[in-house]
Amino acid sequence: MPVPAPVLYPPFNIVRLSHVEFGVTDLAASRAFYVDTLGLQVTYEDDESLYMRAMEERGHHCIALRKADKPEARVLGFKLYDTPDLDKAAAFFAAKGLPVEWVERPFMGRTLRTCDNFGIPLEFYVQMDRLPPIHQQYKLYNGVKALRIDHFNMFTSDVDASVAFYNEIGFRTTEYTEDEDSQKLWAAWMHRKGGVHDVAFTNGLGPRLHHTAFWVPTPLNIIELLDLMATTGYVANIERGPGRHGISNAFFLYILDPDGHRIEIYCSDYQTVDPDLEPIKWDLKDPQRQTLWGAPAPRSWFEHGSLFAGVDPVASAMTAQPIIAP
Amino acid sequence: MPVPAPVLYPPFNIVRLSHVEFGVTDLAASRAFYVDTLGLQVTYEDDESLYMRAMEERGHHCIALRKADKPEARVLGFKLYDTPDLDKAAAFFAAKGLPVEWVERPFMGRTLRTCDNFGIPLEFYVQMDRLPPIHQQYKLYNGVKALRIDHFNMFTSDVDASVAFYNEIGFRTTEYTEDEDSQKLWAAWMHRKGGVHDVAFTNGLGPRLHHTAFWVPTPLNIIELLDLMATTGYVANIERGPGRHGISNAFFLYILDPDGHRIEIYCSDYQTVDPDLEPIKWDLKDPQRQTLWGAPAPRSWFEHGSLFAGVDPVASAMTAQPIIAP
Amino acid sequence: MPVPAPVLYPPFNIVRLSHVEFGVTDLAASRAFYVDTLGLQVTYEDDESLYMRAMEERGHHCIALRKADKPEARVLGFKLYDTPDLDKAAAFFAAKGLPVEWVERPFMGRTLRTCDNFGIPLEFYVQMDRLPPIHQQYKLYNGVKALRIDHFNMFTSDVDASVAFYNEIGFRTTEYTEDEDSQKLWAAWMHRKGGVHDVAFTNGLGPRLHHTAFWVPTPLNIIELLDLMATTGYVANIERGPGRHGISNAFFLYILDPDGHRIEIYCSDYQTVDPDLEPIKWDLKDPQRQTLWGAPAPRSWFEHGSLFAGVDPVASAMTAQPIIAP
Amino acid sequence: MPVPAPVLYPPFNIVRLSHVEFGVTDLAASRAFYVDTLGLQVTYEDDESLYMRAMEERGHHCIALRKADKPEARVLGFKLYDTPDLDKAAAFFAAKGLPVEWVERPFMGRTLRTCDNFGIPLEFYVQMDRLPPIHQQYKLYNGVKALRIDHFNMFTSDVDASVAFYNEIGFRTTEYTEDEDSQKLWAAWMHRKGGVHDVAFTNGLGPRLHHTAFWVPTPLNIIELLDLMATTGYVANIERGPGRHGISNAFFLYILDPDGHRIEIYCSDYQTVDPDLEPIKWDLKDPQRQTLWGAPAPRSWFEHGSLFAGVDPVASAMTAQPIIAP
Known part of the structure; x- marks a missing residue:
């Protein structure tokens, strides 16, 4: 494994x-x-x-x-x-x-x-x-009513190396996709706080930030956001979804901010606090790992990401090696 | 108009x-x-x-x-x-x-x-x-929990002619798509019972049945059905959705039965009982009329339909005329 | 009957x-x-x-x-x-x-x-x-997001007489409560537009307006309203609910406006367009007719109502007769 | 404090x-x-x-x-x-x-x-x-679709002493009710796993188990359970709710099993993993701490609980002291 x-x-x-x-x-x-x-x-x-x-x-x-x-x-x-x-x-x-x-x-x-x-x-x-609680000031709730930041997802040119690094500092893998042929990791989800992930890594031109996710309580929040975005000039900012991920079981929507930073709105994952929680393995050839309901992701979703300030992913890709060997 | x-x-x-x-x-x-x-x-x-x-x-x-x-x-x-x-x-x-x-x-x-x-x-x-009511026998609710049949949608080779016919027998148009260039109808939604439609017509090789719709109370019923179908061998029967139609404002899902008869699961349209309700006009060039959120329908959705028993749509299409002039 | x-x-x-x-x-x-x-x-x-x-x-x-x-x-x-x-x-x-x-x-x-x-x-x-449609201007949705007015409910000192009158002008009874002992009607729900009711009558000091109802799409809208009212100074205006009525099967909430006019927020009733729809009979002794889940209504709900301008319910009650014999 | x-x-x-x-x-x-x-x-x-x-x-x-x-x-x-x-x-x-x-x-x-x-x-x-995951076997979901056990709530005759004990073994207080007059704790919520609580203590004849809670994803699950229980012979087992707690912000329902063991169905609390999360203090005189929307709990809710096997709460209450001094 x-x-x-x-x-x-x-x-x-x-x-x-x-x-x-x-x-x-x-x-x-x-x-x-x-x-x-x-x-x-x-x-x-x-x-x-x-x-x-x-x-x-x-x-x-x-x-x-x-x-x-x-x-x-x-x-x-x-x-x-x-x-x-x-x-x-x-x-x-x-x-x-x-x-x-x-x-x-x-x-x-x-x-x-x-x-x-x-x-x-x-x-x-x-x-x-620290600021006073506002979660019961319901007058302030607006838009998608995001409750908290949930996770970061990053492109990396070597998922195995990224997972090894974050594993060493305590992130525990909850789910992962393996390429059966090469036995290499294609993607992995790793957590600290007791949900499916705080960080995830996916194979691609890295290092780049794929998306930042916010957690909402129900799929209806996501549907409300879609309706709002679709009628306030943001229809082109809707990139993928709504849908259910096979991996994480989350209900998701991917949208792009005005600069192209990708945001995921996310709900319905599960509790992972048990230290002996067995990671769930998905086959790269199983399309339901990405969308349980079968709809494919658009091409942009596999290609577009945010650059990290001062980090050149092309140079990194050319060396085909991690900057620092783990 | x-x-x-x-x-x-x-x-x-x-x-x-x-x-x-x-x-x-x-x-x-x-x-x-x-x-x-x-x-x-x-x-x-x-x-x-x-x-x-x-x-x-x-x-x-x-x-x-x-x-x-x-x-x-x-x-x-x-x-x-x-x-x-x-x-x-x-x-x-x-x-x-x-x-x-x-x-x-x-x-x-x-x-x-x-x-x-x-x-x-x-x-x-x-x-x-007539059968006894079962709507409060909650033990029987299962699957998508459809409450009632909602509408039929049909391909027709001449939407204007179909609309004229059904209009004459009392169906009232609630929304329609017009081709601005030809001034011809591309599609129309017509009702008797006080929702957006009992019947709809869409341009295509007709007459064929495009789909039959069932009404459910909330988008969550549709999400539950997607989860169920995706994990019980029906993932290939999910054709389009979930999404929000611009036309009708309905939240929708299109699925195919084992013989390819298309079923829509549908909620969130509006009340249309006013006889002076003004029809809403959509431009054929507005992609949000089909999906408010922007995602296109798959090709099959425009091409596939059920044949009516004993009715040959090709013959009908070749004459390029209604069988019976209205 | x-x-x-x-x-x-x-x-x-x-x-x-x-x-x-x-x-x-x-x-x-x-x-x-x-x-x-x-x-x-x-x-x-x-x-x-x-x-x-x-x-x-x-x-x-x-x-x-x-x-x-x-x-x-x-x-x-x-x-x-x-x-x-x-x-x-x-x-x-x-x-x-x-x-x-x-x-x-x-x-x-x-x-x-x-x-x-x-x-x-x-x-x-x-x-x-007539005003332009706003149902797809999602930026305007706010509060409980009421979609339409749904019904009036009135106290009457003679439900049989009220039902006879409204029946004559085309309202069709969908559900009713009968006092088995006296064989008199205790309450009745009557419609024109194809839902459970446009008007309802309930036994009490009449004529007074018991409440005016607005229709919302899902119970979650009602829960959001409760959270909002509870944290913006309106907690004392929450009178009854949320709950499910046995009669009508609707999910409900009763609130009072600043003058004590009672408003119901309401969803989940059913379609009643069939002219041969059999009315559903409830026994006055069945507590689930009011709240399917069993919780009783507060006393105020049976006693308080809005006076109609220029109509004295006490005088009406004292005659114990309708103003105009039906 | x-x-x-x-x-x-x-x-x-x-x-x-x-x-x-x-x-x-x-x-x-x-x-x-x-x-x-x-x-x-x-x-x-x-x-x-x-x-x-x-x-x-x-x-x-x-x-x-x-x-x-x-x-x-x-x-x-x-x-x-x-x-x-x-x-x-x-x-x-x-x-x-x-x-x-x-x-x-x-x-x-x-x-x-x-x-x-x-x-x-x-x-x-x-x-x-450890058993294989079933959270994506949607065919198995049934009833209220509980996702996980969430917490225990216990009556104790000395909340301060109970809180001191569990605090010592690492439970962190998220919210509490204080009697302003006596400066004594009336109730407290304490967690390990990152939600509002794993255990809670409330003032009363203790030690007894007040309830065991299960977590569900949305309030609609709770409404579905109410409809099911109300129509399958369990209406008398519905004790309190649905409602929103002020404390914990959770949407709740309390039901009794056939032996009177109280079960809470619960959703919508918040993440508490920050070790410096400030506990929220509620005044015993604030009725919204129990039900944000204002409806009081029934008397049984304050009085009834399950006995722990072999533990006599009366004896414990008579000594008016913890069995073991902390």
Whole structure:
């Protein structure tokens, strides 16, 4: 079996994925998309940036947008369990020969900036500004009524290598697709917080960000968003869905923000807290793994992704090797 | 405007569409589809036939299947308001030069057999056996939990001629697609019972039955059916959807029965009882008329349909004229 | 059987219930309730009045509020089928000895003002200003997303007499509660438009308006309204529900507007267009007729209602006779 | 603040609540309730016992019923993270002076039997037989379609003492009710698995089991269960709801099994994995904490509970002290 055994006692304790920062070319257009259409709640904004949280989140933000010359994904953020985990994380990445830096980040405490084995920019923190609960202020619910950020999905040129790296820092694989012929992983879903995934990796020109997902309570939220987008000028931003994934069992919709950053709206996955939860294996030749109901994904879904700031996927692909051998 | 004005006092009073009869090649396979998967309730069955009703219907059946050598749609049934309407209907069809016959039909009272201007076989009745209500026997709800038959959709080689004919017998147009260039109708939706349609016509090789629709209460019923079909061997029978039609505003799914008869599962249309309800016009060039959310229909959806027993659509198409001029 | 046989050819043709006019003591408070909370769409307002429609309605209004010294229900409105129906209606009411008056009403064509056999003020019209469709402008959907007005429910001191009167003008009984001992009707539901009811009558100090109902597509709309009302200062306006009625099978919620006018939010009833639909009989001793799930209604639900303007229910009750013998 | 600070590094690692064992007086009646009505899946049964799991669970059972002379709750089960946690747990309970026993349990590995500070019987294990996934076998979904066991709620005569005990073993408080006058806890919700709770304590004659909850995906599942129970002879088993809790924000229904064991069907709570998640405090005088929409709970809900086998709540109440001082 190509999926490595879970590491029960990882070198540091990641609680969950936490936030993403995007470079966007038109803050007003992004605000119309994320705030007026998706219904995310603004927690800070100025001429250069826009911070938002979803309805049940108490941390200051799950998505930060910054005005930029070109669209890009700047960093993927993760929350650590306790203060000592920061130093343990720094030691881990340094030992891998990966860059380690302590950075100042707005609304966040001490923050470690680094990257994974393929150069994907990561940041880790323990404390972020906490805000009062708004999940029972039903007057604020709007758009798709996203409750929380759910996961990141990344293109990688070597899924086995990516899975090995994240497995080592405690992510546990819940489902995966294997190419029966080559015995190589085609895609994998890995979690920390007890759902199907915090991060997923899919085979392709990497490293790039395939999508960022938000969790909603029912498929009807997704249908409402489709109706809203279809009648407010966003019909071309609807890329794929609605549908049910075989993998994860989630009901999904994929949409594109005004800069082409892909967002998934997602519900109905399952609880995965058992450390002995057996990963579910899917065959690359089984089309129902992608859409249980059989409809194929459009070509763009396999090809398009967001570049990570300062990371050149072509160069990476040409070497056909991870930047850092695991 | 190409849609004729509604006839407020038609020659006879049609209450609603009522039932369809299909020839099917394997009754057991059809039973697995309609009863075990869709959840329709059997009201009579023997070696040659299977009669079913939906959950809120009190009439004996909305769909009758008969063992046949080849798949075909045998007749479309409509309920009339009162006994005198039967004779008025017979007079109307006879005056058009269309065949008129009084036939014996199981579970039904006096029944008029005729056809429309393109040869589509029709039957009209006032009385059908009435059964006790089962809509509150929740133990019986199963599959997609269809509540009632909703409409028939037919291919016709001349939509204007079909609409003119059905308009004359009291069907009122609620929405239609017009080809702006030719000023001809491309498709039209017409009702008697107060929803968006009892019958619809779409341009194509006709006369053929495009689909028969059943009404369900919420999109979640349709999602449940998709999950069920996808995991019980029916994934190839899922043809199109789920989605929202621009026209009718309905949430839809199209599936194929084991003989290729197309079934639509349908919800969320609107009330149309006002006789002065203005028809909504759609442009043939507007792709959102078909799917509000933008996803195109597959090619099969435009090409495949059920033949009506004894009616040759090719011959009809070659004459490029209605069988009977309206 | 105490329910009279349906009149298939009534003296004039009522299409459906159409609108209600309330006297309200604080227009701003009513606007906050009906527009900001329920999500009805304003079609006209000035200092003295507020007109609204629901999302799928094309008629100008289904509810009109007028500033008043005290809360009252001023009139129940019904749409007729065709112009001649107006004169037929006038003749019918005049022959009953009931007052008949042609009145000027804003946004409406020729309007007949009269009352029923117990003095409930009624108005009938054929033409009301028509507005463009908004049911696909999903940006406008708000609050409970009511699609249309559904029915009126009235207290009457003699249900048998009320049912006889409305039956004569074409309303068909779909369900009723009978007191087995006295063989008298306790309550009845009667329709014109093809749902379980346009009007209902329940035993009590009458004539008073028990409630006005709006139709929504799914129970989730009702749950969303409850969450919204509970967190925006309206928790005391929630009177009963959510629940499932045995009678009508509808999922319901009863709320009170700022003046105490009772509004029902309602979904999941069934189609009743068949003229031979057998009425369903419920026993007064069966508690599930009111709430299928068993929870009793609060006392206020049996006692509180809106007075009709200029109609004294006590005087009516003291005579213990209908104002006009049917 | 009366809620103790969370213990970030508890003496042993509890993953989640796992299962409950009930003594029931009529296994066939219990099977009709849990299997035919709730839709739990049988994983083992014989003349003396019935084991079941919910749809997304891979462990052998979440509920075990055993034939008994009288109804009782026999044990609450919890899954530990890793083998060493078993010995650490044994050491912890032994140090508290609580009984510690290694027991043989069907379908489970090495199992520690003990009790909490008030005598509530507990068992801990690491390994339970694992079964193949069935969450995508949609043909099996039935009844309320419960996905997993969610939490236990217990009456205790001293909420502060119970909370202190469970806090020490790593349960983190998410919400609580405080009596402002006495500054004592009235109720508290505590979790391990990342939802609002695995265990909750409420003031009353304890120790008794108030209810066991199952998680479903949407409120519509609960409405379907109500319709089913109301029409299959279980209307008297519906005790409270449906409604929205202020505390936990969950949509709920409380029902009673044939022996009076209370079951909650539950959805819509929120993710709580952040170790610094601030507990939400409710005032005992705020009625919306119990039902956001305002409807009061019936008296039985405050009084009735299941006895734990061999534990006498009256004796416990008379001493007015915990059995074992924490």
